Amino acid sequence: MKTIVNTIILKGYDLTPIKSNILIDDGKIVEISNEVFEGEIIDGTGAMVCPSFLNAHTHIGDSIIKDYGDGKSIEELVKPPNGLKHLSLSNSSDDEIISSMRNSLWDMIKTGTTHFIDYREGGLKGIKLLKKAAFDIPINPIILGRDPIFHDKERSEDEIRKITAKLLKNCDGIGLSGFNEVSKEVCEIVTKECIKRDKIPSIHVGEYLELQKKSLKETGKTEIERAVNLNFKLLIHSTYPIGNDLSLISENNKLIALCPRSNGALNLGIPPIRNFIEQKINMLIGTDNIMLNSPNLMREMEYTLKIMRAYYKKYIKPKDILKMATVNGCNKSDDNLDKKSLNFYSTVNKTVIEEDNDAQLFITKLISKNPYLNIINRVETDNIIAIINKDKFLYLNNRK
Numbered sequence: 001m002k003t004i005v006n007t008i009i010l011k012g013y014d015l016t017p018i019k020s021n022i023l024i025d026d027g028k029i030v031e032i033s034n035e036v037f038e039g040e041i042i043d044g045t046g047a048m049v050c051p052s053f054l055n056a057h058t059h060i061g062d063s064i065i066k067d068y069g070d071g072k073s074i075e076e077l078v079k080p081p082n083g084l085k086h087l088s089l090s091n092s093s094d095d096e097i098i099s100s101m102r103n104s105l106w107d108m109i110k111t112g113t114t115h116f117i118d119y120r121e122g123g124l125k126g127i128k129l130l131k132k133a134a135f136d137i138p139i140n141p142i143i144l145g146r147d148p149i150f151h152d153k154e155r156s157e158d159e160i161r162k163i164t165a166k167l168l169k170n171c172d173g174i175g176l177s178g179f180n181e182v183s184k185e186v187c188e189i190v191t192k193e194c195i196k197r198d199k200i201p202s203i204h205v206g207e208y209l210e211l212q213k214k215s216l217k218e219t220g221k222t223e224i225e226r227a228v229n230l231n232f233k234l235l236i237h238s239t240y241p242i243g244n245d246l247s248l249i250s251e252n253n254k255l256i257a258l259c260p261r262s263n264g265a266l267n268l269g270i271p272p273i274r275n276f277i278e279q280k281i282n283m284l285i286g287t288d289n290i291m292l293n294s295p296n297l298m299r300e301m302e303y304t305l306k307i308m309r310a311y312y313k314k315y316i317k318p319k320d321i322l323k324m325a326t327v328n329g330c331n332k333s334d335d336n337l338d339k340k341s342l343n344f345y346s347t348v349n350k351t352v353i354e355e356d357n358d359a360q361l362f363i364t365k366l367i368s369k370n371p372y373l374n375i376i377n378r379v380e381t382d383n384i385i386a387i388i389n390k391d392k393f394l395y396l397n398n399r400k
């Protein structure tokens, strides 16, 4: 039992800053009030408590090739099966891959992330490598697997179905590379098998304009439209919505995971976040390939906030950006979502600071007059005092 006292807490779905004490016991937030002082007392004076982050899109497997191939095109770098990334990884040993993934997991913890949704390549073996890397680290990987046979046009539907079922026994969903790499049949099998088991079907869509145009020309539909029609639940990127894409995403309650630094690193553009906000689209934020970006969501949020203000020449609220890394991944009781979506949300995260919720939060120094901008603009790794992920409580930077 621990009480953090006299601190600023970003409470509830709206991240309302309040000055209070917060009692945590057995992985739960038991009480938020000025009266509570129980168990170990942690002085939160001059500090703040923020929900821990959900990194909504990573490829942690390429931790071993950081900044490799800078300047090459997206196809040369990451298109399976012959992209630079895939060739380099096939030349690395399992131990090398595991130890560099472990470094990235610690990078996440030390920068406030307790949950991440990873596109894990390499079939069942890839899933097992990540679980092995994460087993003693207080972080929750949400693993979306995929198998190399998904890219093999010769395989029968039955084979695809069997391998999908086998993967789903070991992970939280399937993450597909994109419509150019897999057939419509593979997409249909993957979404059907995922939804049957309350797992997450996900795919990269609309990462750049040429992909959207190619899709329109070949199928009469945009990539985003195809993903919505096929019932994918989590769409990665959506950097170039065209036609009715925005209203389709909004009306169908799709979650989208944006990766602005990745789009920047690959010379692809800027996701239209203000338009997403206006359409009330539920946006998450991710750092994408570790070969391109550090998995530090505070860096991602600062880039995102400022490039959006520069792009639109209009004010964007820091709170809206912070929500993308925290409460947008949670199910609100007043959300009008179908049961499948509810199950999907509960798989993702419950990181809202409210009594009776799981404790998923971190304590950091408050060095700014504005708690949202404190997180986005100011906090460095060594300002974080402790991170709490349910029953795991970790003091950082020798703070205890």
Ligand SMILES: [Zn+2]
Residues within 6 Å of the ligand: 057, 058, 059, 119, 204, 236, 288, 289
């Ligand atoms: Zn990706």
